[in-house]
Amino acid sequence: MSSDLTEPEAGPADVAPTLSAVAKRAGVSAITVSRVVRTPELVAPETRARIEQAMRDLGYVPNLVAGALASARTNSVGVLVPTIANSIFADTVQGLSDKLEPLGFSVILAQSRYDAAREDRMLAALLSRRPEAIIMVGSPATEEGSRLLRHARIPIVETWDLPAMPIDAVAGFDNYKAGVAVAKHLVAQGRKQLAFIGGDDPRATRRWLGFKDEILASGLAEPRRLILDRNASGSVVAHARLPGVDAVFAANDAHAIGFMAGLRRAGLLREGPASAQPVAVIGLGDLEMGRLISPTLTTISVHGDAIGSTAATLTLERGGERHVDLGFELVLRDSG
Amino acid sequence: MSSDLTEPEAGPADVAPTLSAVAKRAGVSAITVSRVVRTPELVAPETRARIEQAMRDLGYVPNLVAGALASARTNSVGVLVPTIANSIFADTVQGLSDKLEPLGFSVILAQSRYDAAREDRMLAALLSRRPEAIIMVGSPATEEGSRLLRHARIPIVETWDLPAMPIDAVAGFDNYKAGVAVAKHLVAQGRKQLAFIGGDDPRATRRWLGFKDEILASGLAEPRRLILDRNASGSVVAHARLPGVDAVFAANDAHAIGFMAGLRRAGLLREGPASAQPVAVIGLGDLEMGRLISPTLTTISVHGDAIGSTAATLTLERGGERHVDLGFELVLRDSG
DNA sequence: TGACGTTATGTTAGCGCTAACATACACGGG
DNA sequence: CCCGTGTATGTTAGCGCTAACATAACGTCA
Numbered sequence: 001m002s003s004d005l006t007e008p009e010a011g012p013a014d015v016a017p018t019l020s021a022v023a024k025r026a027g028v029s030a031i032t033v034s035r036v037v038r039t040p041e042l043v044a045p046e047t048r049a050r051i052e053q054a055m056r057d058l059g060y061v062p063n064l065v066a067g068a069l070a071s072a073r074t075n076s077v078g079v080l081v082p083t084i085a086n087s088i089f090a091d092t093v094q095g096l097s098d099k100l101e102p103l104g105f106s107v108i109l110a111q112s113r114y115d116a117a118r119e120d121r122m123l124a125a126l127l128s129r130r131p132e133a134i135i136m137v138g139s140p141a142t143e144e145g146s147r148l149l150r151h152a153r154i155p156i157v158e159t160w161d162l163p164a165m166p167i168d169a170v171a172g173f174d175n176y177k178a179g180v181a182v183a184k185h186l187v188a189q190g191r192k193q194l195a196f197i198g199g200d201d202p203r204a205t206r207r208w209l210g211f212k213d214e215i216l217a218s219g220l221a222e223p224r225r226l227i228l229d230r231n232a233s234g235s236v237v238a239h240a241r242l243p244g245v246d247a248v249f250a251a252n253d254a255h256a257i258g259f260m261a262g263l264r265r266a267g268l269l270r271e272g273p274a275s276a277q278p279v280a281v282i283g284l285g286d287l288e289m290g291r292l293i294s295p296t297l298t299t300i301s302v303h304g305d306a307i308g309s310t311a312a313t314l315t316l317e318r319g320g321e322r323h324v325d326l327g328f329e330l331v332l333r334d335s336g
Numbered sequence: 337m338s339s340d341l342t343e344p345e346a347g348p349a350d351v352a353p354t355l356s357a358v359a360k361r362a363g364v365s366a367i368t369v370s371r372v373v374r375t376p377e378l379v380a381p382e383t384r385a386r387i388e389q390a391m392r393d394l395g396y397v398p399n400l401v402a403g404a405l406a407s408a409r410t411n412s413v414g415v416l417v418p419t420i421a422n423s424i425f426a427d428t429v430q431g432l433s434d435k436l437e438p439l440g441f442s443v444i445l446a447q448s449r450y451d452a453a454r455e456d457r458m459l460a461a462l463l464s465r466r467p468e469a470i471i472m473v474g475s476p477a478t479e480e481g482s483r484l485l486r487h488a489r490i491p492i493v494e495t496w497d498l499p500a501m502p503i504d505a506v507a508g509f510d511n512y513k514a515g516v517a518v519a520k521h522l523v524a525q526g527r528k529q530l531a532f533i534g535g536d537d538p539r540a541t542r543r544w545l546g547f548k549d550e551i552l553a554s555g556l557a558e559p560r561r562l563i564l565d566r567n568a569s570g571s572v573v574a575h576a577r578l579p580g581v582d583a584v585f586a587a588n589d590a591h592a593i594g595f596m597a598g599l600r601r602a603g604l605l606r607e608g609p610a611s612a613q614p615v616a617v618i619g620l621g622d623l624e625m626g627r628l629i630s631p632t633l634t635t636i637s638v639h640g641d642a643i644g645s646t647a648a649t650l651t652l653e654r655g656g657e658r659h660v661d662l663g664f665e666l667v668l669r670d671s672g
Numbered sequence: 673t674g675a676c677g678t679t680a681t682g683t684t685a686g687c688g689c690t691a692a693c694a695t696a697c698a699c700g701g702g
Numbered sequence: 703c704c705c706g707t708g709t710a711t712g713t714t715a716g717c718g719c720t721a722a723c724a725t726a727a728c729g730t731c732a
Contacts (some may be wrong), residue, residue, distance in 0.1 A: 020719095032680085048350055065719090067718075069401050072687070072721080084429055090426050094419060094447065109429070130400070134516075232622065233624070234628075258628055291569075293629050356691085366690090370690065371711090402689040405687090
């Protein structure tokens with residue numbers, strides 16, 4: 001028995017129903033069904049009702065893959081982050097999704113895991129899906145990645161930094177200045193033995209450079225730099241590797257909180273204000289957690305969600321300012 | 337001057353080059369170029385080299401939208417989570433991405449923000465992109481969402497719970513039993529006035545029910561339940577609304593840590609072990625942060641990343657066990 | 673009254689690719 | 703010498719939809 005015998009009544013089809021199946025059932029042409037989906041106001045109310053009924057009967061779900069090919073619009077944006085787990089970038093992804101999803105855009109998410117080769121592969125994979133824009137944390141790590149993006153002819157938004165020669169648009173803050181601000185604050189507090197702990201990705205490195213340059217400029221000895229794994233556990237034991245240190249700038253709040261846990265075990269954490277701390281600790285990211293621990297965490301607040309929603313806006317509007325500095329704030333609490 | 341004048345040499349084209357453009361340049365047919373992209377071992381080395389050169393010259397990026405339409409394979413999976421920011425679900429998304437991205441699958445991410453109507457819209461939006469599977473946290477909130485998924489004829493994985501009547505596959509743990517385990521532990525510790533704080537989403541509610549039932553079964557008075565906002569700040573002041581309480585189960589670690597911050601301000605937090613705590617606190621999720629604060633956080637550890645990678649595996653293999661209980665562990669530390 | 677806008681619907685072609693099926697040629701064994 | 707079996711490449715049709723351009727049936731107003 002061949003399968004082209006149709007079911008007696010509207011039984012579940014073996015394959016997803018198409019526009020023309022709906023059209024046939026409603027006694028109209030395919031384009032009219034297409035209009036009901038996309039521009040219902042152009043279809044007469046009675047026709048529309050008949051078509052909507054047919055769509056319900058068949059359980060029609062539009063095929064955006066075909067629609068995208070025909071219209072050359074995918075209504076999707078590619079988003080590339082180093083990692084999404086336990087990370088400050090989750091806020092940025094949330095911020096941009098919240099702006100884009102209500103407009104009918106889908107987010108195609110890719111993670112580079114701080115690996116340049118994987119980043120290039122993910123960039124190529126994203127671009128083959130023809131997103132209408134790419135939003136990424138940072139800038140391409142390789143020349144190849146940069147070339148791919150420049151040739152894509154779609155809005156590209158680099159975030160979480162202010163690259164000197166952006167590909168297209170930027171929504172971020174000055175990581176170097178953040179390092180400078182932290183150094184200034186610690187020096188003014190009278191700290192003498194300063195150190196930086198955290199990763200060595202481009203943004204953390206910019207923070208380190210600002211931190212170091214400012215400390216040197218103020219006449220103090222060059223600060224130490226401890227490069228740590230991406231998990232906070234490494235920072236718990238970091239204190240043992242920094243003898244004599246009296247102030248630490250951590251590349252992010254997780255490292256800062258881990259470092260504080262190590263200080264607590266060493267009996268070097270006070271419940272009092274920053275001035276009472278044997279070792280000052282300053283983080284970056286302003287996690288909610290930093291307000292909940294004791295002593296509360298002094299940190300650079302960076303508006304991750306605003307970066308996301310600004311990036312989303314930049315993908316939608318081609319004109320106007322394409323270089324947005326969202327800034328940061330040094331939030332003074334009890335740890336440093 | 338009209339723009340259809342081609343550049344003298346391989347300049348950047350106005351539109352993205354297609355397979356046939358590459359084919360023409362290499363002097364072969366389109367299908368041979370397609371083979372170089374997908375099954376290079378079927379193409380003679382010299383031909384392949386010529387085509388690869390042509391692809392490089394033109395900066396060819398395959399169009400997976402067209403490929404997906406022609407082959408009826410999109411190589412994408414839809415992922416629906418309540419939220420990605422500051423959340424335990426980020427680990428799950430990371431876990432599944434890490435498994436799927438190397439296999440050429442893209443992740444289309446959508447957030448429901450704990451809103452049933454938005455969940456349905458996101459589900460419909462995901463399905464119109466014809467993903468090869470859907471992975472979601474929890475189960476559809478509405479009958480409509482459930483119907484959509486059942487008719488999609490693709491693998492559907494529900495996670496972070498063990499639904500009684502799953503649509504297809506499941507990778508999760510028993511939230512009810514988690515509540516029971518916490519209650520048993522607190523009762524054995526001699527706690528009398530118990531309370532539950534957290535959200536009222538389906539999974540938190542299952543935890544609450546297990547918690548409550550076990551406490552009632554052990555002869556104690558019915559525990560109180562405080563429904564809080566999704567941010568931890570609300571839990572900081574929760575203690576004032578629970579007079580006389582001596583043990584709290586928080587629906588997640590963030591709430592637990594927030595509640596502990598409130599206890600600290602009230603002078604009700606000790607540095608000692610669980611037995612020394614005036615109020616025991618137990619969380620769920622096992623955030624790294626819980627190990628770093630003081631007192632350390634007793635929590636239910638739930639393997640969010642394993643849920644993600646298991647879910648990914650379930651989307652890829654259609655046969656075999658489709659109902660995986662990843663379990664949980666009560667991790668005893670100092671808070672309760 | 674007929675040229676002209678307006679509203680509702682249809683026709684045609686094609687988006688860029690791949691499945692399925694040719695075709696062409698080389699090679700080796702009976 | 704012809705047939706079978708690879709190996710390499712090509713032809714054809716079509717995936718499900720939409721852009722762009724008809725067409726038809728109605729007013730409406732000078």
